């Protein structure tokens with residue numbers, strides 16, 4: 001099993017120096033990405049999803065950003081602390097990235113074809129003629145019609161859905177092993193979203209691509225993910241298989257997220273938001289980051305931060321401690337891991 | 343109607359005689375206290391419709407009537423100022439819509455100060471109140487936009503629009519950058535304001551189940567034109583236009599087993615370019631039910647059920 005781990009992140013911590021003090025944006029984040037699978041990261045806005053993945057590709061501005069701890073290894077090679085030269089060599093080539101806002105990630109003054117060709121020339125050392133052929137092949141692979149004509153157009157001449165596909169073409173041009181997609185379909189209508197998700201799945205099948213997908217849409221998670229990490233206030237609070245997260249949720253925050261979705265029944269049930277707001281990351285609370293909002297909070301939660309309990313399916317919540325009062329949530333973790341110890 | 347667009351049209355010129363038909367003769371009104379949901383393909387003209395409606399873009403054609411008064415064809419600076427306390431907009435892009443050199447406090451207070459005068463100190467409590475209403479902290483006041491995540495910036499934009507307590511709010515994808523719990527929080531807040539301030543809204547979004555939840559009526563745009571409009575539940579549960587049907591059936595469900603069993607709906611075809619459009623139904627290139635006739639004649643909106651209109655030759 002461990003041989004197919006392509007990316008391994010351990011105990012990552014990132015802070016930002018600001019006027020008011022340092023913001024602890026990412027605290028002790030660990031996860032593994034297996035070859036040919038999709039890991040979805042979900043969680044409260046501002047909880048550190050983008051910062052986590054941007055750290056992996058060296059896109060955090062430093063300063064004010066600072067990696068205070070942790071390691072991230074791509075097939076065993078350390079990524080953190082690389083020089084910008086070294087970074088450039090694997091960014092785009094071994095790790096591709098799709099941003100939420102395709103328009104601002106592309107160069108508005110260069111044709112789509114030239115932008116893709118440029119990466120091919122730089123990273124793959126192709127000749128201009130070979131790059132041109134490859135651009136056409138890539139654009140047709142992402143189902144952009146008439147690629148010979150389209151490659152000569154500028155970003156503003158593309159619709160939102162086509163731009164997003166052009167960005168996918170750009171991000172897979174150098175055949176990366178890992179693709180990071182930060183809210184790739186948030187700006188698109190669901191019919192175009194469906195096309196893009198199908199495209200990512202087919203790339204995964206044909207190239208064994210491993211994907212980290214950040215999204216707020218739990219429907220997209222259900223559709224795409226093999227594994228899911230739920231983040232809250234800079235930490236992963238629950239992770240497991242997609243079925244663990246949806247059918248055996250073991251953390252009160254995950255349950256809160258699921259309850260907040262509008263139902264599909266004819267009767268409009270009330271929306272259940274999680275009351276309160278997330279803690280200030282200037283001074284994360286001593287105990288569990290969720291305690292001020294948690295319906296199951298116990299005395300211990302306010303003073304002592306819970307560790308991750310469980311093995312394959314993990315939750316950062318004291319309810320899973322062997323000495324905690326028996327609680328239905330505890331069965332959820334036991335159901336998958338068979339052990340409640342930490 | 344509180345505000346009504348009559349054959350509203352907005353074309354962008356691309357030079358060389360080329361034009362983008364971003365909004366093409368759209369007639370759509372919003373009643374007092376009503377929430378009108380607007381969904382559609384990206385690039386279909388939703389943002390342009392919202393901005394043209396409230397004068398942020400000059401109209402290419404048509405009229406907008408607000409409280410029985412026709413709004414100016416082209417806005418002058420004082421028109422915006424007069425209108426600002428009644429009509430506000432939450433912008434789609436939380437990155438470029440906040441001035442990077444202003445603190446959060448300055449951004450949120452700006453509208454109030456322009457309207458009522460005064461200084462930052464005098465409105466501080468109000469700014470903190472609205473920051474907290476949208477789920478941010480009072481101590482975020484002196485921070486700058488780049489120090490916030492996408493979703494946090496979006497909430498700053500929401501607080502900025504709400505602080506002047508407008509009558510009409512144009513919400514351009516106010517929730518797509520937020521996680522579901524904060525979405526629920528913002529949607530409930532907007533619902534409360536609808537009650538307490540009598541707020542009417544144009545609610546643009548991609549998440550159909552959320553739009554249905556928030557809206558009284560739902561409108562669907564495709565490539566610059568209105569293809570369906572009706573009571574929100576009617577459009578959601580019995581969509582009439584082939585594009586609306588496709589939209590509703592491609593919405594992924596938060597249920598992994600259900601999604602694994604989903605047969606890949608082959609959504610193929612490309613939205614045609616809105617530049618120099620051909621006659622005929624604009625959905626013909628992707629429509630599973632297309633007939634030769636569809637490519638020749640443009641379908642008109644017609645009544646398909648009570649208060650429910652759709653534009654398709656088959657209806």
Ligand SMILES: Nc1ncnc2c1ncn2[C@@H]1O[C@H](COP(=O)(O)OP(=O)(O)OP(=O)(O)O)[C@@H](O)[C@H]1O
Pocket residue numbers: 016017018023025043044045046047048049050051052064281488489490491492493494519521
């Ligand atoms: N340059 C910066 N300076 C200071 N704080 C920052 C900076 N960039 C990010 N942060 C803070 O780090 C935290 C994590 O931000 P991040 O962008 O990772 O959130 P996110 O989970 O991606 O949220 P969203 O879903 O809204 O995109 C936030 O609280 C944000 O305010």
Ligand SMILES: Nc1ncnc2c1ncn2[C@@H]1O[C@H](COP(=O)(O)OP(=O)(O)OP(=O)(O)O)[C@@H](O)[C@H]1O
Pocket residue numbers: 156159160187188189354355362363364382383384385386387388389390391434616
């Ligand atoms: N300033 C502009 N100049 C030229 N074309 C424009 C301009 N603004 C918008 N367009 C074009 O007008 C059409 C409608 O764009 P608009 O932004 O209104 O779509 P939208 O429905 O809001 O899409 P999305 O869901 O992606 O936000 C698109 O084809 C777009 O490319």
Ligand code: SF4
Pocket residue numbers: 251252253288289290291292294295296297298301306316317318319
């Ligand atoms: S540790 Fe305590 S406060 Fe935190 S989620 Fe679990 S029960 Fe709730």
Ligand code: SF4
Pocket residue numbers: 583584585623624625626627629630631632633636641653654655656
């Ligand atoms: S008019 Fe024709 S092409 Fe257009 S939606 Fe109806 S059936 Fe489809």
Ligand SMILES: [Mg+2]
Pocket residue numbers: 049050051491492
């Ligand atoms: Mg983000």
Ligand SMILES: [Mg+2]
Pocket residue numbers: 388389390434514
């Ligand atoms: Mg828009």
